[in-house]
Amino acid sequence: NAGVTQTPKFQVLKTGQSMTLQCAQDMNHNSMYWYRQDPGMGLRLIYYSASEGTTDKGEVPNGYNVSRLNKREFSLRLESAAPSQTSVYFCASRALTGGARTEAFFGQGTRLTVV
Amino acid sequence: KQEVTQIPAALSVPEGENLVLNCSFTDSAIYNLQWFRQDPGKGLTSLLLIQSSQREQTSGRLNASLDKSSGRSTLYIAASQPGDSATYLCAPGSQGNLIFGKGTKLSVKP
Numbered sequence: 001n002a003g004v005t006q007t008p009k010f011q012v013l014k015t016g017q018s019m020t021l022q023c024a025q026d027m028n029h030n031s032m033y034w035y036r037q038d039p040g041m042g043l044r045l046i047y048y049s050a051s052e053g054t055t056d057k058g059e060v061p062n063g064y065n066v067s068r069l070n071k072r073e074f075s076l077r078l079e080s081a082a083p084s085q086t087s088v089y090f091c092a093s094r095a096l097t098g099g100a101r102t103e104a105f106f107g108q109g110t111r112l113t114v115v
Numbered sequence: 116k117q118e119v120t121q122i123p124a125a126l127s128v129p130e131g132e133n134l135v136l137n138c139s140f141t142d143s144a145i146y147n148l149q150w151f152r153q154d155p156g157k158g159l160t161s162l163l164l165i166q167s168s169q170r171e172q173t174s175g176r177l178n179a180s181l182d183k184s185s186g187r188s189t190l191y192i193a194a195s196q197p198g199d200s201a202t203y204l205c206a207p208g209s210q211g212n213l214i215f216g217k218g219t220k221l222s223v224k225p
Contacts, residue, residue: 040217043159048211050210056211056212096146096210102164103147103149104208104213106151106159107158
């Protein structure tokens with residue numbers, strides 16, 4: 001099983017450039033999440049999608065946009081990258097359906113550097 | 116707004132010790148709580164999931180407890196080994212989101 005797959009694994013951007021981080025899961029989960037992880041700050045939620053067709057802001061949404069393309073895919077877009085967005089980005093998914101509340105699974109992360 | 120606190124922030128123990136990691140959360144309206152392990156430069160690996168109706172969950176040398184009403188969970192590691200060295204994160208799960216504590220960095224010395 002592939003689980004949660006993130007692309008790319010590494011990326012270097014110049015300030016002002018745009019890019020999209022891709023995330024796909026093959027576990028038929030309805031909820032998906034984007035986090036950033038910075039030293040001393042822990043994992044902070046950027047956006048989440050509780051189900052296909054819905055997205056909500058997390059703790060640190062400014063400077064980001066998301067698209068829940070279908071049940072499998074949830075992308076994160078940086079329209080105009082800033083050095084403050086240098087971080088490691090993680091995508092996660094889990095199922096929240098009726099009585100079934102499963103564990104969350106994480107991708108391996110995207111290490112983004114903005115210069 | 117859910118706030119999660121993990122104590123201690125860092126812990127160093129000799130091999131073979133039993134240890135307890137603590138997690139507290141402010142909003143008790145959760146469905147479950149999950150413990151993760153993260154090795155340096157790596158992603159998160161799920162260790163244990165406790166449903167809100169459960170009090171304990173065990174996997175090998177790991178035992179996690181949950182007191183939902185008081186907003187607390189503990190992760191007990193028995194007979195610690197150098198391979199247990201990592202950062203341990205807890206995440207109470209509500210209907211929509213999944214919020215993390217900053218973690219406990221564990222170092223087990225041979």
